[in-house]
Amino acid sequence: MNERGLFTSLLEILWVSTKLGFTSFGGPVAHLGYFHEEYVRKRKWMDEKSYADLVALCQFLPGPASSQVGIGMGVMRAGVLGGIVSFLGFTLPSVFVLILFAVILQGVDVSGAGWIHGLKIVAVAVVAHAIIGMAQKLTPDLRRKAIALLAMVITLLWQTAYSQVVMIVGAAIMGFLLYRDHIQHEVESEDQVRFPVKRSIAVVCLVSFIGLLILLPILREITSMQWIAMFDSFYRSGSLVFGGGHVVLPLLEREFVSTGWLSEEAFLAGYGATQAVPGPLFTFASYLGAVMYGWGGGVLATFAIFLPAFLLIVGTLPFWDVVRRNPKAKAAFMGVNAAVVGILIAAFYQPIWTSTIVNPLDFAFAAILFSMLVYWKLPPWLIVLTGAIGGALISLL
Template identity: 45%
Template sequence: MSEKASFREVFAIFLRLGLTSFGGPAAHLGYFHDEFVRRRGWLSEGAYGEVVALCQLLPGPASSQTGLAIGFLRGHYRGALAAWLAFTLPSAILMALFAFGLSLWPDAAEGGWVSGLKLFVVAVVGHAVWQMGRNLCPDALRQGLALMVAVILLLAGSALIQMAALTLAGFVGFMRRVPPSKAGEALSLPVQGRRPMVFAVAFMLLLLASFLPAEAGSMRWLAAEMYRSGALVFGGGHVVLPWLQEGFVGSGQVSADTFLAGYGAAQAVPGPLFTFSAFLGGISGGVPGAVLALLAVFLPGVLLVFAGLPLWQWLRRHERARSALAGVNAGVVGLLLAALYDPVWTSAVNSPAGLAFVLGTWWALSVARMPVWVLAPACAALGALLF
């Protein structure tokens, strides 16, 4: 870790990853491990484990934040910028182009291929619930927290209720001392001065500003919705679904069919799932909307990484704080479980044939382990034939 990398070097490596990293956040972390621990030796096993642990504890897209942190540790702020740009832009451009295509041809969102993508999303989110449940809810207490959050959100699922339910899960985790995962001791963080506090203050001020009233559909409203979603999402790309659905579908800015079609397409492209924001921004405000939405949804995660790196030195020594975060992570599983039913299931499955389609897709994804970038277009084509 002594040698620093140039902007061009970091950008080139992460661009290749951004063009080839299919499979979602868990797969991205595997690609990063192979590239930066095994092949290049930029980080030790212990250091990489600590970077991943920190980014899993922070709100935002964990895999993108991990890449950002690696870029920062290797090339400081220029390295972080290079890593984020290169890893994010390929999928963001593809999602924005998809949005512009639907804007030019609105009737396309009503075809059978959209039904196929919507049913594909049911299987993908169901698979994510299963995987996250195994990892984040290994005991009865955390399973109970996940079910508690799911029940609360199914009965009253507003954005404020989501925040309150996750806060309650964190409080229970703190009081009951949920066993946190072990933190390593191998990462030495080269962070000095007052900049981390500046990033933390900026994060909080922008979050407070995102709750100020704004006219639905305006650029200010778009930025606020995206920033708030990026700031309050624990668990990565799949969990952003209910937050964005509440803002865009609930307000009538985007139809449920278009929303789920875009989310299905996001599964088929490489790179972070948070680039779904470019699709929603493109639908709402064209090119400026796509750019603004992309920057706004990623900005809180960037600020938290720069503010949180020095905090990690303290956090890994205080198990009660990590227990609270373990409770929040269990609550995230409940949040995704509630979203699996509404809007994902209720918007897609309305016939026995639809249920059979979902079961077959889930088997292909979870048992046969077919890659999502193959399944997504296959489901769209099959849906065009069947529905």
């Protein structure tokens, strides 16, 4: 591709991804539907099989799956620059809104605000919906249900910085032992797929991913600088999340609420507000960074939490065909995905449920919001607006 053709492709990617960034409401699953409609059916940038393979890769990796699909689409269209442009277009609209929301809240005591409590109840409804959907998909049999239950119990009773990492590794081992023979025939039937990324670039990205994961905690201890500590916390959170944006909640809560960097009210209010904006749920980090350190903190947090996703998707594209045809790897990730459900249930109980549902009226309002979201299928922004108004009215009773 010549320079003019590359520039034209980048502009086209920027236009399409920005349009999706302004209109993609509904969470990761909905985002994949929007991508399919725009990239596959309408523009035919990719065929159905290639798109399915790209989605499978992003579900396989830790990080925000829908953002990684968008990055991967850009990479396959116009190389690494295309991936960067696609990411910026899809992510920046919600980043701007959430940083603005955080800046407005700075200096305001939100601990007793009724509308903030309403946003926290919205978070209850949204996470409950996410758990139900993920459980149906990721724990369809008794063995995976047992892995999810074990992950929930361990996460609730052993709350340390390492518990989630240990649980994910343990679940991978259990998945490998339980399912390695079960999926052999499925893997053998899959076709080979090629992705247009040089292996040298991929290796650099993978080495950078692992290097930062090791180096950042060391720098954090040596320097004791708040900015490095914040970058490390967001980077590790983005590196260890399997199963979608909702699962980042317990990691971020442990990193910033439990350590006293920000209040639980501000944390859950931002999570509720994130449901009202389009784009990836990981932009919740933009809000958190801005609450702590203003616009600069919001930008740094956004970069830190999405950097692992970018390094992983670019780093694994050339090797994906080898991994996806390996039954041992797929079996391990079946166990990991089941554990994700248990980890999210633990996060649903604490901090979300224990800090939000304090009386029967809260529970009744949460049930109404849940029904609006799941059964009446109303748009997320309307659920958030209803939650804020309802919370304000409840505070007057």
